[in-house]
Amino acid sequence: MAAEQGGLAGLVEPSSPLVPILSAAGRRFLRPLHVQVVGRPGVGRDTMARALRERLALTVIGPGEDARAAADADLWLLLLAGPPRRADHELLRALPADRVVVVLGKADTHPDWDSAVEVASRASTALGLPVYAVSQLLACADLDAAEFAALAQFAAEQVEMPSMAGRFLVGAPGSDERLLRQGLLRRLDAFGIDTALRLLAEGSEAATDAAALNRALHAVSGVPQLTAAFADHVGRVRFWREVEIRAELERAAAAGHDRESAERLLAGGVG
Ligand SMILES: Nc1nc2c(ncn2[C@@H]2O[C@H](COP(=O)(O)OP(=O)(O)OP(=O)(O)O)[C@@H](O)[C@H]2O)c(=O)[nH]1
Ligand SMILES: [Mg+2]
Incomplete structure (x- = not known):
């Protein structure tokens, strides 16, 4: 697909007003994966954000970062610090169901690692999603x-x-x-x-x-093992980024910027 090869703007005439729109949309499509860390205060969100940046080289939006940064998120890490509480269920309900990775953090604070894995497994049953036990602190050693x-x-x-x-x-x-x-x-x-x-x-x-x-x-620490959990969602992230490109084209067509090409691209399934 053209967006993946960075060639979106090449699909229209060089003089088309869609060129800058498609160039910007293409750059946005190719931006690195943005993961937003969410969870109740004190569960270790800042440490988790640091662990993901340092160990997995991800672009991470931590707690308290501005709403504009959050608008760029395409994957959410819901951080638990024990069995899910009501506030955790509420946070989960507010997130896009197809792009959430749930993690039981501070796994090192349980009597032993197996107990943490056990808590994660019960949380997984309660939430209906996989839950990974990790120690974000050890990942930052x-x-x-x-x-x-x-x-x-x-x-x-x-x-x-x-x-x-x-x-x-x-x-x-x-x-x-x-x-x-x-x-x-x-x-x-x-x-x-x-x-x-x-x-x-x-x-x-x-x-x-x-x-x-x-x-x-x-x-x-369990953090390197999260790579596979993120990889499982890449298809959904791409899908939503394609939706974004189509929305851009629809806006451009509605505004009359080379409507003919915009509609041709939309009909051809670009993005
Ligand atoms: N044992 C242990 N402690 C952790 C871990 N992650 C974070 N902590 C500690 O938990 C405390 C809160 O960590 P933060 O990363 O700031 O967590 P937060 O969710 O941003 O919390 P607030 O800043 O208090 O809202 C700090 O004392 C951390 O050292 C972990 O994996 N294991
Ligand atoms: Mg903090």
Whole structure:
């Protein structure tokens, strides 16, 4: 199809007033996939937006971004933080049913990953859509060399992540040790620290350096696996983008801009 090859404007005479209209519509058609993250406040939307940008190189509209940006969305990620509540059902009802990916975020905060998968599976039954369990926080892991060295030393000393996360915060308040531990908790949380210590203790490839450990944490976050969920919707996104092109042509025809060509393109099924 011409729109996919960027050749829409070539379908009319160079002098046609449709040329700039079709060029703009063609550029819009070829824009990258725009994913809007929606969910109740506090569920981790900003972190999810960052995870999708950094791990999947997607164009993402996060919470609080302006309405004009939101008008460009063609896929919606509904973020849950537990069993769906009434507000989640309401959010879902307001979204285009054929282009929503539902995600149970903060999967790392459940007693273990299987429990998170279980919650996601019950949510899936309740909502009638697949629900993927992910930890957007782990997908954003960006430990530096000093944090990596500290974790490696903990692993060597067989330090374990206490079940009460607060107990991880040893060291005098304001001391370097304490600040480092606070930073690790904020950026990886308990499950992330535990996972990092395990990977380091196993001496896996993740034990090489900070970059390798970050990559290993990204891999277990569940975010890379969302690629397939997004890919499943690409056909619907293309369909709606084609609808947009037809609407542009109909507007142009109604306004009398080379109506004959516009109608010919519409009849020929362009877009
Ligand atoms: N353990 C864990 N914490 C997370 C995760 N994602 C986000 N958080 C934490 O949840 C809090 C809220 O994260 P945000 O990404 O700002 O979430 P939000 O939905 O934008 O929330 P508000 O900004 O409070 O409206 C922060 O403390 C995050 O560190 C996750 O996957 N796991
Ligand atoms: Mg936020």
